[in-house]
Amino acid sequence: MNSLIAGVILILCLSSYFFGRSEARKLVTQNIKLKALPAYYGYYLSLWCGLPALIIFGCWSLFEPTIIKVLILNNFPQIESKDLFYEQTLSFFNGNFSGEITNEIKAASIKYSSINIIAQNSKVVIIAAALIGSLTFAYRKIQNNNKARDDVEIILKVLLFTSSLVAILTTVGIIVSLLFESLKFFSTINIFEFIFGTSWSPQRAFVRDASAITPEELLELQDAFGSVPLFAGTAFIALIAMCVAVPIGLFSGIYLAEYASTKVRKYSKPIIEILAGIPTVVYGFFAALTVGPFFRTLGESMGLTVSSESALAAGLIMGVMIIPYISSLSDDVINSVPQSLREGSYAIGATKSETIKKVVIPAALPGIIGSILLAVSRAIGETMIVVMAAGLAANLTINPLESTTTITTQIVMILVGDQEFDSPKTQAAFALGLTLFIATLILNYIALRVVKKYREKYD
């Protein structure tokens, strides 16, 4: 039914475009000067035909189930578990209910079918009315040779604005939900224990019913959520990754920008950028199945104990993943250093490497730092590689050969499987997410500021 309505609206839209255009052309043949191209009258009619009907249709489909539910449940005030009852009614109505059929369910189902018919009919009527009304209105406007061009512009502007509004509202929604769940967490667990505690063992909070936690148990739980090992692990792995990615990325960026011939650059840049396109889960099993065991055997042959899930393996592979971010961005930044600076340096007798070292890199430095900061925030937020290759034990260690864990890994561990949503363990994931979000936000902000400052220099 719904798809039929949508189909009809769309077909009407399309045909009203052609109709509007041909009407406008008719006006032209009558020697009336149009204020816009005929196609604009087509768009105008089509938009007027489609938008009001689609908006009503959308809102209706959105709110209809809830309204019907409220209407039906109002008739059965004596029922206790209302949601369950309503679900049973619906499945009985659809003919796939396999439980004990009570009289209430039957009654509700009859009620539902009658309301549903009313709803369907009134929906069709209202949408048809909207279609006819708006079409007539728009058609009159065309006849009066109105400024279709301006109106189409306005409608498009509103459309674009709505799209960006959706993106913004989603962001705000995510932040708010993070914030509220974190606040719930911090109402049970002391925020200072969370930030400064050095022991992370959320499994101690594993209780079936969160409301059953006694105050004594809660007191014991206080030191189970120390996030320092996670932050240390995250920073440590990110550091290893940057140690790999910064030199290789930067040097390849410099090579591509300054030394590579156009031909080499044309082929090698996309190849390096493919690295960024490899799914992180592929990097993850590469790290876990190839690099980790390799380090392990290598370490054993040298008499070292190497955990098969080591920070080194995870950091190394993460570094490889990040190379293209740094190389590609710093290549762009180096390229945007004006050629005149290079010539000035050559003209005074500097060689190519002197010019790069003393003029080009300093001029491009803010941009390069910006690209590195962006890469760091990518490294901190990376999940798959560390989940697979870094291990789960929250060790507070600086030995790269031991296993360690990161914030993202722990969030995954906490939320995998069935979870009680009001247990402090689950809420800890939100608190971790919030801190991670704030950390990357700050890094991104600094990075963007640095890049922006650099831009102003040559404008």
Add this chain to the structure above:
Amino acid sequence: MELNNSKIKIQAKNLNVYYGKKQALFNINLDINQKEVTALIGPSGCGKSTFIRCINRMNDVIDICKVEGSVEIDGAEINEKNVDVVTLREKVGMVFQKPNPFPKSIYDNIAYGPIIHGAAENKDQMDNIVETSLKKAALWDEVKDRLNEPGTSLSGGQQQRLCIARALSVNPEVILMDEPCSALDPIATAKIEELIDDLKKSYTIVIVTHSMAQAVRVSQKTGFFHLGKIIEVDSTDKIFKNPANKMTQDYITGRFG
């Protein structure tokens, strides 16, 4: 030639330059005298800049550029493989069309060349080089109190004089100027011209210019380029008062170009 007592500093012989398949300079023969200003005039794209970039081998930077023929400075060929461009460019400085100070402090802009060539042994010597260079470029009084500010904070004319000071810092013998005043206002231009007049006492200067008036004001010898060929070279006086070639006549009177 009127100034027959002057010594030839730079001598270009049968110079041909190609950008890829396109030939930019055809058989250029040009003598440039020591310690005077030689102006190169001609319409855009006629090869003036290409020619002066041959004198310090700046065309090496451009991949597709190929130079044939000979350029001699003090009788020594510079277009040979074993010639060290670093030493050559120490001897032949260059100032560009658009001021291009490095994004460093005023002091570091000047110190850049001497550091590369190892010209100063300690801080005092470097301070000395910076001060003399800035004085020679008539910029010292304007910037002596703010040597640590970025070179880009100066005005356009000051930036261009900073670039001249930068070129002077390594004690060159020749200074090439590629339309040094085209991005400057008349007052800044006047200052630079005054400076050029002063500098010719100690340096050989080759200047590319689009302004006939500037060529008359600053130069002793003028070469007129057209479509990659030298049409006429003579003393500036002769070129502008009584050119031998009809084309030169047309150009300087503004009939084309």
